[in-house]
Amino acid sequence: xxxxxxxxxxxxxxxxxxxxxxxxxxxxxxxxxxxxxxxxxxxxxxxxxxxxxxxxxxxxxxxxxxxxxxxxxxxxxxxxxxxxxxxxxxxxxxxxxxxxxxxxxxxxxxxxxxxxxxxxxxxxxxxxxxxxxxx
Amino acid sequence: xxxxxxxxxxxxxxxxxxxxxxxxxxxxxxxxxxxxxxxxxxxxxxxxxxxxxxxxxxxxxxxxxxxxxxxxxxxxxxxxxxxxxxxxxxxxxxxxxxxxxxxxxxxxxxxxxxxxxxxxxxxxxxxxxxxxxxxxxxxxxxxxxxxxxxxxxxxxxxxxxxxxxxxxxxxxxxxxxxxxxxxxxxxxxxxxxxxxxxxxxxxxxxxxxxxxxxxxxxxxxxxxxxxxxxxxxxxxxxxxxxxxxxxxxxxxxxxxxxxxxxxxxxxxxxxxxxxxxxxxxxxxxxxxxxxxxxxxxxxxxxxxxxxxxxxxxxxxxxxxxxxxxxxxxxxxxxxxxxxxxxxxxxxxxxxxxxxxxxxxxxxxxxxxxxxxxxxxxxxxxxxxxxxxxxxxxxxxxxxxxxxxxxxxxxxxxxxxxxxxxx
Numbered sequence: 001x002x003x004x005x006x007x008x009x010x011x012x013x014x015x016x017x018x019x020x021x022x023x024x025x026x027x028x029x030x031x032x033x034x035x036x037x038x039x040x041x042x043x044x045x046x047x048x049x050x051x052x053x054x055x056x057x058x059x060x061x062x063x064x065x066x067x068x069x070x071x072x073x074x075x076x077x078x079x080x081x082x083x084x085x086x087x088x089x090x091x092x093x094x095x096x097x098x099x100x101x102x103x104x105x106x107x108x109x110x111x112x113x114x115x116x117x118x119x120x121x122x123x124x125x126x127x128x129x130x131x132x133x134x135x
Numbered sequence: 136x137x138x139x140x141x142x143x144x145x146x147x148x149x150x151x152x153x154x155x156x157x158x159x160x161x162x163x164x165x166x167x168x169x170x171x172x173x174x175x176x177x178x179x180x181x182x183x184x185x186x187x188x189x190x191x192x193x194x195x196x197x198x199x200x201x202x203x204x205x206x207x208x209x210x211x212x213x214x215x216x217x218x219x220x221x222x223x224x225x226x227x228x229x230x231x232x233x234x235x236x237x238x239x240x241x242x243x244x245x246x247x248x249x250x251x252x253x254x255x256x257x258x259x260x261x262x263x264x265x266x267x268x269x270x271x272x273x274x275x276x277x278x279x280x281x282x283x284x285x286x287x288x289x290x291x292x293x294x295x296x297x298x299x300x301x302x303x304x305x306x307x308x309x310x311x312x313x314x315x316x317x318x319x320x321x322x323x324x325x326x327x328x329x330x331x332x333x334x335x336x337x338x339x340x341x342x343x344x345x346x347x348x349x350x351x352x353x354x355x356x357x358x359x360x361x362x363x364x365x366x367x368x369x370x371x372x373x374x375x376x377x378x379x380x381x382x383x384x385x386x387x388x389x390x391x392x393x394x395x396x397x398x399x400x401x402x403x404x405x406x407x408x409x410x411x412x413x414x415x416x417x418x419x420x421x422x423x424x425x426x427x428x429x430x431x432x433x434x435x436x437x438x439x440x441x442x443x444x445x446x447x448x449x450x451x452x453x454x455x456x457x458x459x460x461x462x463x464x465x466x467x468x469x470x471x472x473x474x475x476x477x478x479x480x481x482x483x484x485x486x487x488x489x490x491x492x493x494x495x496x497x498x499x500x501x502x503x504x505x506x507x508x509x510x511x512x513x514x515x516x517x518x519x520x521x522x523x524x525x526x527x528x529x530x531x532x533x534x535x536x537x538x539x540x541x542x543x544x545x546x547x548x549x550x551x552x553x554x555x556x557x
């Protein structure tokens with residue numbers, strides 16, 4: 001995805017479901033000119049995608065619970081793509097104890113990037129009677 | 136027998152059911168949700184990827200995060216929730232509706248409701264629906280089932296997979312399987328264009344160099360006990376070109392070939408179904424053809440974004456609450472006129488509009504086109520035009536018509552609104 005000067009690159013913005021079709025051209029000074037974006041996120045995305053692509057990484061991790069053997073997790077912000085594989089291998093090798101709450105941090109800082117990994121679902125240790133059922 | 140009485144009963148506790156029940160409760164009505172799974176949230180709980188909530192909350196959430204934002208509010212609002220409970224029948228009883236359900240905890244449950252909101256969602260089309268020739272080995276899954284196996288149960292369905300159909304769930308699963316160590320050999324799409332969003336093509340296929348074969352079909356699935364291979368051929372004039380057929384050795388086939396609103400219960404209750412959406416016909420208040428029964432979310436028409444299912448369901452709950460209040464609704468329904476799909480539009484929901492208030496329409500294009508023009512017209516006279524940079528069938532269009540854009544109904548004319556794309 002590298003563009004030499006004067007050769008516009010076509011990208012689809014994945015910052016949100018609108019999927020704007022972007023055109024990225026490198027100007028003489030080396031700065032990127034982005035068009036086709038409907039919001040400022042498109043410009044940020046295009047810049048990152050050209051230089052160092054990043055993605056939100058999601059996965060499930062093993063737990064010690066029989067009722068909920070896996071818990072879903074995510075990176076809080078997009079992680080450089082090159083680091084995703086290593087992060088997943090590290091996550092798959094661990095087992096976590098329930099309960100966990102949506103938003104609890106399981107990795108503080110992925111390889112000095114400042115990106116955190118969070119649980120995305122509140123899970124009790126075992127199946128509990130549902131709250132809210134009429135008595 | 137367990138008997139209960141509510142202003143409204145919502146069938147289904149996924150994204151639509153949660154939003155509809157909250158809207159009813161916020162309008163001061165008593166409400167219950169009946170959910171057949173042992174948890175609320177519906178399909179969102181297995182959608183661990185991000186991309187939800189941009190419209191609704193302005194942030195990028197995963198499925199469980201999106202669902203939990205509503206579940207917490209539903210429980211705090213005093214909405215009764217029947218989990219592990221399946222509704223078997225809805226029938227009119229005097230001025231009210233009566234539901235019979237089977238519950239793991241209570242046995243037979245009978246619920247009396249002034250209004251019923253259908254929010255049962257949709258289900259996946261399967262191998263029987265698409266008629267793929269070959270043997271019947273193990274290893275053929277619908278993409279959503281595979282998603283549940285991987286993300287909830289923690290089982291990996293196979294090692295080498297071919298995905299049939301390029302719907303969003305199939306694309307998401309191509310990435311998901313790759314990230315858990317499977318090899319995804321190809322995605323095969325019968326249409327000349329992808330049926331999932333472009334965004335998912337980029338981040339789920341291109342990121343991992345997974346080939347997408349557009350205009351191709353799987354002509355045969357082979358294997359005795361387990362899938363061993365699939366044959367794939369390009370489509371020429373609507374027929375597979377066997378001369379250019381090729382074989383991929385694989386142990387797993389995932390089907391992502393469309394979703395169908397789940398309306399067996401609605402049909403049995405006498406709700407008329409629209410063949411274009413496979414969901415109920417609804418008026419401008421999202422009430423079906425059966426008195427007091429409303430519908431929203433994927434049981435009404437298949438949405439591509441949960442945010443829009445939520446928005447539609449919230450409106451449905453508000454309108455159901457108004458219906459329960461009487462008066463206002465009677466006036467509004469008298470003033471309704473029909474909405475119909477025009478050129479290049481597969482369907483428009485709802486099927487009616489009301490002058491003098493905001494009307495939100497959801498429509499699905501039939502064509503792939505750049506620089507298209509969307510137009511709404513009443514009896515042939517245009518009331519709104521909008522330029523669209525790109526349209527494709529997999530991307531639903533939302534059209535908001537303001538109260539001041541819609542002329543008062545002319546009693547001498549049909550006042551038919553048509554929405555077209557050119």
